[in-house]
Amino acid sequence: MSEQKLDHFLGELRAAPSRMFFGYPSALSHIARHAQARGQRMDDLGIKVAFVTSERLYDEQRQQISKTFGCPVANGYGGRDAGFIAHECAEGGMHITAEDIIVEIVDRQGVPLPCGEAGEIVVTHLSTGEFPFIRYRTGDIGILDDGLCRCGRGLPVLKEIQGHSPDFVVARDGTVMHGLALIYILRDLPEIRSFKIVQESLATTRVCVVTESGLTREMAAKIEREFKARLGKEVDIQIKEIAEIPLENSGKFRYVVSNVP
Numbered sequence: 001m002s003e004q005k006l007d008h009f010l011g012e013l014r015a016a017p018s019r020m021f022f023g024y025p026s027a028l029s030h031i032a033r034h035a036q037a038r039g040q041r042m043d044d045l046g047i048k049v050a051f052v053t054s055e056r057l058y059d060e061q062r063q064q065i066s067k068t069f070g071c072p073v074a075n076g077y078g079g080r081d082a083g084f085i086a087h088e089c090a091e092g093g094m095h096i097t098a099e100d101i102i103v104e105i106v107d108r109q110g111v112p113l114p115c116g117e118a119g120e121i122v123v124t125h126l127s128t129g130e131f132p133f134i135r136y137r138t139g140d141i142g143i144l145d146d147g148l149c150r151c152g153r154g155l156p157v158l159k160e161i162q163g164h165s166p167d168f169v170v171a172r173d174g175t176v177m178h179g180l181a182l183i184y185i186l187r188d189l190p191e192i193r194s195f196k197i198v199q200e201s202l203a204t205t206r207v208c209v210v211t212e213s214g215l216t217r218e219m220a221a222k223i224e225r226e227f228k229a230r231l232g233k234e235v236d237i238q239i240k241e242i243a244e245i246p247l248e249n250s251g252k253f254r255y256v257v258s259n260v261p
């Protein structure tokens with residue numbers, strides 16, 4: 001959005017404030033930063049809540065939007081092909097709209113995992129007769145919470161949602177690509193049970209894998225070849241077999257981490 005458009009938008013908002021506000025986190029935080037740069041107060045409009053969805057909401061964005069507009073930010077998960085899946089309550093719980101949707105966390109073979117374990121989020125809709133969604137794979141990684149939310153609602157809660165926007169990786173020649181480009185290489189190998197990719201630098205990428213029955217030389221060669229094809233021929237691909245992929249310190253589950261700025 002141009003400066004002019006942003007000014008216009010802020011003017012409109014002031015002229016006809018609404019109690020709710022919807023948008024992408026990136027767009028709302030952009031508008032908030034602009035208002036702040038202009039020294040324009042926006043926290044006196046009586047906005048009750050800002051709903052954001054479709055993108056990962058970063059903490060800085062939440063703080064920026066909340067501070068500028070003087071309201072809490074409610075995150076929503078879903079909204080793409082699978083429809084809305086979960087909404088954040090005032091206590092911060094991501095409640096699944098379980099009245100008309102079943103959310104399961106499954107492993108690579110599609111077997112449901114218990115609460116607390118990370119796996120792919122699959123959804124089944126109960127109210128879309130004309131276009132059935134049955135165990136639709138979102139490609140996102142999540143963890144179900146087995147506890148009750150402080151807000152008192154009985155709807156189940158998603159503790160963790162990852163993979164909406166996997167980290168980006170950078171090829172040797174500077175090309176920025178989606179982490180999925182690397183994830184798909186390993187996902188397509190049935191012998192690989194789980195994995196983690198860490199781009200240490202432009203020159204080195206580490207790949208940790210957990211395999212079904214041992215990492216063979218052929219498998220390692222194939223992984224190396226495919227990674228080099230995307231990241232660059234000169235890149236050192238270090239493949240290591242481990243027993244289990246540990247969670248991040250934050251308790252999050254990430255397939256790809258890039259330490260390249």
Ligand SMILES: [Zn+2]
Nearest residue numbers: 089093149151
């Ligand atoms: Zn709640």
